[in-house]
Amino acid sequence: MSDTLEKPAKTAPQGERPDMKSPPGEKRVMEAIGLGCRFGRRWVVRGLDLAVPEGSVTALLGRNGVGKSTTIQMLLGLLPASEGTVSVLGLDPRRRRAEMFSRLGYVSERRELLEERTVSGLARIVAAVHGERFDRDGFEALRARYKLESGSRCSTLSKGQRARLLLSLALMAKPEVLVLDEPTSGLDVVVRDDFLEAIASFVAEEGRAVLLSTHLIEDVARICDRAVIMREGAAALSGEIESLRASVSRYVVRLTGVLPESGPLGLPRGVVVVERDPRAITVVAQGAPEHFEAALEAALPVEGIERRPATLKETFTCLTEPCTQPGPGSEARA
Amino acid sequence: MIRSGRRAASLMCPFCHAGFMARERVRVCARCGALHHAECLGIHGRCAVHGCKGSSTEDEVEDEWTIQPDDPEPIGDQIAFRILYAIARGVYRPGDKLPTVRDVAARLRVNPNTVSKAYRDLERDGVLVSRRGTGVFVHEDALATATERRQALVLSRFERAAGEALDAGLDAFQIQEVLAVALERAARARGRARELAELPLPETRGREGKDGERTP
Structure with missing residues (x-):
């Protein structure tokens, strides 16, 4: 049951490890250890540890260009990893890709279809690939619900229809894992709701898991219970969303003096300014409140500090902050 | 937000005891505010909530079974409070069965783990009981707890607003x-x-x- 836990620790732990303290016996559907990808001499991703436990919807988050899509490609074996190990459903995706894809559903961010085929023609192809696993009746039901004409050519479908078609095809092949790269970006509210509802129903069944990359905080807040946050220049953070959120606080700092309109404030590292007025600033920071309150008082003419729990958006603003420059560089958003 | 969440919503129709599906037509009792399936209210002719004698309904409304994803309050807690409110208001009576985790998750479009955590929390507080294989039910003594918790929550909201008003002068x-x-x-x-x-x-x-x- 817990075979994935006894993976040989091939790479030595580097720097801070993400929380690997999952409950004993928890099964990991996807796992990467020390994953890295290099294009020429440039490392796009390095030292990434990632785990998607059974029953979870894990969000892969990070600013643009931080390597989320590259990571997904490596996890699916579509791109060779320069270092590290990947295991999906206990399989090595580079060696047993066909077997892995028969148990995994993937919707890429580009939403590519065989443009010349019709909706039902495409479904027949997918059904032929998956054999008996493919639920034709289920597909027909979803197709009707999503109002997709079976005779429409794929090239004539709108963005939302393409997304719905791909989702229906992926779901009806009865996968154990669903990997969605930016599934809801550019879609209207109704199609997004369909996606979220489908994900919620999908993962409610025993032994399933979802990994999705997204920029839409509302989707994360609703549907995801875990997150892996990729950051530039630092190890990824991962854990349950609620504990990530609880680790970040928002401080509204009222000032006795007047601040300059812009320019560095000499705030401690890791403090991100979300709002800046002459007489008050709002910052978010991860860590123990006492530590930050003292540091803020040292850096600014403080009249009073009010601490509140951060919203999810603020949490991710804070946690996705690049860690390349030390000190005042963390005020990039001021 | 996508839909206005002006009413604390109930989890299931007091007449047929089934949950509400996404974008389903619902009607609201003008007296107690409980949601009914539009059809069920038609059949029953009046509010089906125990003890409520409301006979008039508001016009059909968009279903308002909503949560606020970006509220500082975690979604699990929002769901737990919805259930507590529903019990305190009599939409659920002791012994009633709650909709399954799966139905609630799909309906609210939230993670099933979040819903089951909310159920577990309420179970720990003695509001719900789960019976293996049959589902989750409202505890026999849940009404007192639910009323108490509702009072405390509403008070804390007002306290915060009053504090803000005092600070504002x-x-x-x-x-x-x-x-x-x-x-x-x-x-x-x-x-x-x-x-x-x-x-x-x-x-x-x-x-x-x-x-x-x-x-x-």
């Missing part, structure tokens, strides 16, 4: 005035303005326009 009298106006508006929006007549509300006339926080 309002005096106690002005805050009372604002509260009266807020209550009146909220009740009106829910078609429950009649209840206000029964209340000994503080005088709200006479200082009109003085502080600019009120529209006539």
Whole structure:
């Protein structure tokens, strides 16, 4: 049951490890250890540890260009990893890709279809690939619900229809894992709701898991219970969303003096300014409140500090902050 | 937000005891505010909530079984409070079965783990009981707990708002005035303005326009 836990620790732990303290016996559907990808001499991703436990919807988050899509490609074996190990459903995706894809559903961010085929023609192809696993009746039901004409050519479908078609095809092949790269970006509210509802129903069944990359905080807040946050220049953070959120606080700092309109404030590292007025600033920071309150008082003419729990958006603003420059560089958003 | 969440929503129809599907037509009892399937209310002819004798309904409304994803309050807690409110209001009675985790998750489009955590939390607090293989039910003594928790939660919300008002420089009298106006508006929006007549509300006339926080 817990075979994935006894993976040989091939790479030595580097720097801070993400929380690997999952409950004993928890099964990991996807796992990467020390994953890295290099294009020429440039490392796009390095030292990434990632785990998607059974029953979870894990969000892969990070600013643009931080390597989320590259990571997904490596996890699916579509791109060779320069270092590290990947295991999906206990399989090595580079060696047993066909077997892995028969148990995994993937919707890429580009939403590519065989443009010349019709909706039902495409479904027949997918059904032929998956054999008996493919639920034709289920597909027909979803197709009707999503109002997709079976005779429409794929090239004539709108963005939302393409997304719905791909989702229906992926779901009806009865996968154990669903990997969605930016599934809801550019879609209207109704199609997004369909996606979220489908994900919620999908993962409610025993032994399933979802990994999705997204920029839409509302989707994360609703549907995801875990997150892996990729950051530039630092190890990824991962854990349950609620504990990530609880680790970040928002401080509204009222000032006795007047601040300059812009320019560095000499705030401690890791403090991100979300709002800046002459007489008050709002910052978010991860860590123990006492530590930050003292540091803020040292850096600014403080009249009073009010601490509140951060919203999810603020949490991710804070946690996705690049860690390349030390000190005042963390005020990039001021 | 996508839909207005002006009403604390119930989890299932008091008539047929089934949950509500996404974008399903629902109707609201004008007296107790409980949601019914439009069809069920048609069959029953009046509010099906125990003890509520409401016979008129508001017009059909968009279903308002909503949560606020970006509220500082975690979604699991929002769900737990919805259930507590529903129990306190009598939409669920002791012994009633709750919809399954799966139904609630799909309906709210949230993670099933979040819903089951909310159920577990309420179970730990003695509000719900789960019976292996049959589902989750309202505990026999849940009403007292639910009423108490509702009181505490509402109080803490008002306390925070009152604190903000004091910080903003309002005096106690002005805050009372604002509260009266807020209550009146909220009740009106829910078609429950009649209840206000029964209340000994503080005088709200006479200082009109003085502080600019009120529209006539």
